[in-house]
Amino acid sequence: MTSARALTALGALGVVAGGLVAAVTGPMDWTKGSWAAAYLVLVVGVAQYVMGRFRAVDDGDDRAGWVQLAGWNLGSALVIGGTLVTTPLLVDGGSVLLVVALVLALRARVARVPSAAALAYRALLLVLAISIPVGMVLSHLRS
Template identity: 85%
Template sequence: MTPARTLVALGALAVVLGGLVAAVTGPMGWAKGSWAAAYLVLVVGVAQYVMGRFRAVDAGDDRAGWVQLAGWNLGGALVIGGTLVTTPLLVDGGSLLLVVALVPALRARAGGVPPAAVLAYRGMLLVLAVTIPIGMLLSHLRS
């Protein structure tokens, strides 16, 4: 299995898990359930799926892809865990791993990808890069 295929598979799985979290936590009235579901779907799921699809056209170094995969998933897990147990330092550590994972995502080559798709992809990475420190700040303010 390649890093690209694994990113795509885990991204799709995170979208499904996010839906399940929403379905279970809504009726239970779990305060952080909607946040956890949205984070799983949008950040861990959709963003990772898109990064995997983009990486699939990059015939470059698989090591960078595995770094991206590990950083994104471990980082996402730490952010979710740190938020649920109200531990901003875990959120900070996870956020740093997400930033590390954004580096190979940004450096992935776009051979044969239409310019508009590359622009949209880089725009998504920019949104992620901007929102990571905002999430860190909110974590500290809410604890």
């Protein structure tokens, strides 16, 4: 299995997990459930799926893809866990891993992708990069 396939598969699983979390949020009266569901769907799911699709056209070294996958998923787990237990330092540590993964995602060679798609991909990465420090600040303000 390639890192691109693993990123794509884990992204799809993230969307499903987010849907499941959303389904139990109301009945369990989980106050942070809506946030967790959105994070799972949008960051762990959709963003990772897209990164996997773009990593698939990168014919370079697959080790960077595996580091990207590890950083994105471990970082996301730390952000989610740190948010749920109100521990901003966990969120900060996870955020650092997310930044490393984003840098690797940006470095993926997407020369064979139409320019509009490559531009949209880079815009997604920019939105994610901007959201990381915002999330860190909110984590500290809420604790």
